[in-house]
Amino acid sequence: MKPFELNYTADAKGLLREALQAWGISKRTLASVKYGGGQILVNNNEVTVRHPLEIGDAVTVVFPLEELGKGLQAESGELTIIYEDEALLIVDKPPLQNTIPSREHPVGSLANVVAGHFENHKIPATLHIVTRLDRDTSGLVCIAKNRHIHHMLSVQQQEKKMSRRYDAIVHGLTEQEEFTITAPIGRKNSSIIEREVRMGGQFAETEVKLLKAYTDFSHLELKLNTGRTHQIRVHLAHIGQPLVGDDLYGGTREMISRQALHCRRLEMIHPVSGRALSFESPNREDMAALIR
Known part of the structure; x- marks a missing residue:
């Protein structure tokens, strides 16, 4: 290697x-x-x-050779690669797949499959996932192949030089064409999973743009200015327009079997070459069917 x-x-x-x-x-x-x-x-x-x-x-x-973490099992599986070089791997994650293993889903995660890809191609790296997505959320995920590259990309995120844009379908009709949700997010006292807008929470900011209003739901484009856990889900529920399919935060699954959220665009600066990079991923069929 x-x-x-x-x-x-x-x-x-x-x-x-x-x-x-x-x-x-x-x-x-x-x-x-x-x-x-x-x-x-x-x-x-x-x-x-x-x-x-x-x-x-x-x-x-x-740099020293990196070894795969002992707790991560390399697996074969489908991996949609959007871009790959010696420093970066950009993949398109399907819905209903964990980004990393969990107690409920110890195998089959994106991390397991990427570990298998690294093993098969003799890439001496462990998993450095820069942009993580919830299990239900589909779309673009950025993975660094070295801890130094991960550090450089984390600095980009802090300096807002990395941009992620999401497609979301939410309950209700959004009246404003463009607005920003700025509301602190913290863990809900009664849950180890749920977050909520609360005093003393971490600063969180989401930019919202209305793409199209339908009869009883709206298609939005969202840009994250911070990366808090469940940020989009919590912010949309906070304004009374939870994601369609997000039954944890007030949505229903009558139209879709998962939360209607997709990371459509990822923009960044290549940490080695300094080139501007932009990647796109079309909506998955279940979301596309709702907004045709």
Whole structure:
């Protein structure tokens, strides 16, 4: 198995440690490289972070091989790959599949199938899921192939350089064409699963755009500005328009057998090349049938 590596060219004189920091390599990452079996090379020679750089020096960071977590079983299964390279894997998750295993669903999760994909293609990585979806929710999921790439993408999320847009079908008629829901979310005292809008909860913000109003439901586009657990579901229930099919938060399953929520678009900056990336996933048939 070939380890993951990143390559840079020094554009200024100075200590290697300072250049690595400027390139986004954290102290924690450097420690994992130093003590986990990785290497730092300058012009193909192994050095320490105290090495003085000259302009034009070629720097390579070789990351330690990662092992699949012992609690995760690699499985074969259908995997819809939208994009893949040495750093990223973007997949289209079907509805009614866990992103990660749970006590109720210990096998068959997206993580299990991706682990099988890594094993079959000899990719030395464990699972670094950057954008997780609920079991019922379908659509795009971003997975990093290295913990440093995961860190870089998490920073993108914090800096709002990664954007996710969802299609949602909600009960009731939405009157405003565009608005923002800003309401703090916390765990409901009476449940270990449910969340609610509550004082003292975490800041949460969802942008809402009406795409089309039907007789007794509405088709919305949603953009997450934060990533709280059940954020979309809680915010929509909070304004009195729960997701169709979301019986946990006030919706009914008369029209669809799962919550009508789909991650349709994912936009980000490639953590290695710096290129702008944009991915699209069409609605699944059960949601598409409602809004034809």
